[in-house]
Amino acid sequence: MATEKLKICDVEKEIKELEGHSESMEQINEETQKAIEMLTSGIMTEFLPEMDDMKSRIKELTQNQGILIETIQQENTKFLESHEAKALREVVSQVQKYNNKLKKIHNDMGVINERIARLKRRAHKLKQHKEREEKIKQDARKREQEIEQELIAKPATKQKS
Secondary structure (H helix, E strand, C coil): CHHHHHHHHHHHHHHHHHHHHHHHHHHHHHHHHHHHHHHHHHHHHHHHHHHHHHHHHHHHHHHHHHHHHHHHHHHHHHHHHHHHHHHHHHHHHHHHHHHHHHHHHHHHHHHHHHHHHHHHHHHHHHHHHHHHHHHHHHHHHHHHHHHHHHHCCCCCCCCCC
16 A cells, blocks of 8 residues: 555656646747747848849749740741741742743744744645646646647548538
8 A cells, every 4th residue: 555655646746747847838838939939020021021022023024024925926927927928029929930931922822823824825825826827737738638639630521512
């Protein structure tokens, strides 16, 4: 029993120590909390102006970046339009070349048509001339045959008397 009393006394002592320790812990916790609040407010006081400055710089950078993006897009549009204009000029140049070639072909066709017309007229004249010569030859042959017929001896015909 004596050992039980001893144990109970020991337990009670430990409880009292823990209670005292608990009170000191609460005191430490309160002090720690105050220190944390003071450090936090000190840090905030120290870094808040810099943070605000950084925030305004970031905002300015973002605005400048937006302006740059817009400018680049405009330049890209101009570049594309320039490319398209160059391509359009090339197409117009090709159209002009083809138009000139077409005009030359048209003129050549006109010259060829004139030559064909002259050749047809000449061929027609030659044909008429040849037909006339042929007619003259035929007429000459016919006359020769008639002359030969007249020159050929004819049997005498009996005369009725």
